[in-house]
């Protein structure tokens with residue numbers, strides 16, 4: 278692996294444009310680390326509402342978004358594009374709290390997915406990437422894509438559903454928003470076991 282070039286956090290912003298939903302019935306809390314690159318295509322104005330909308334979809338599982346911080350990274354331009362080796366190199370020298378979402382300009386992986394999630398189960402050959410999500414700019418149905426990928430990570434499962442209207446159908450679409458009770462149960466259980474969700478005090 279080539280020597281890591283410097284990538285550093287130059288600014289940390291709380292997602293504070295709107296208050297996070299209180300969600301009184303929630304049993305679990307999720308804290309998200311969000312990363313974007315200075316000088317890239319993404320803006321906080323695009324990221325923030327999409328994260329809040331994705332959180333509303335996961336709220337149906339009794340999971341409340343308890344916090345989200347957006348960190349701006351200063352890194353050479355080649356890091357603005359996702360590919361497995363470059364992402365590994367980035368995370369090799371950058372301590373991040375998980376689950377983490379990286380907003381990248383595009384993906385160079387083939388097949389090229391708008392968004393890609395790496396759980397523990399599929400991180401064996403790329404351990405640095407465990408519990409991360411990589412989203413390309415222009416991803417379709419962004420809030421749904423984020424919720425879908427987060428559900429993969431939290432439940433540590435690459436499974437898709439054939440159920441009509443299910444969030445975990447292979448293709449995201451505005452009609453596919455629902456998580457089943459079984460999916461929610463696995464998401465809470467695996468999410469907590471893997472330290473990605475905290476039981477609500």
Ligand SMILES: [Zn+2]
Nearest residue numbers: 425429437447
């Ligand atoms: Zn999927």
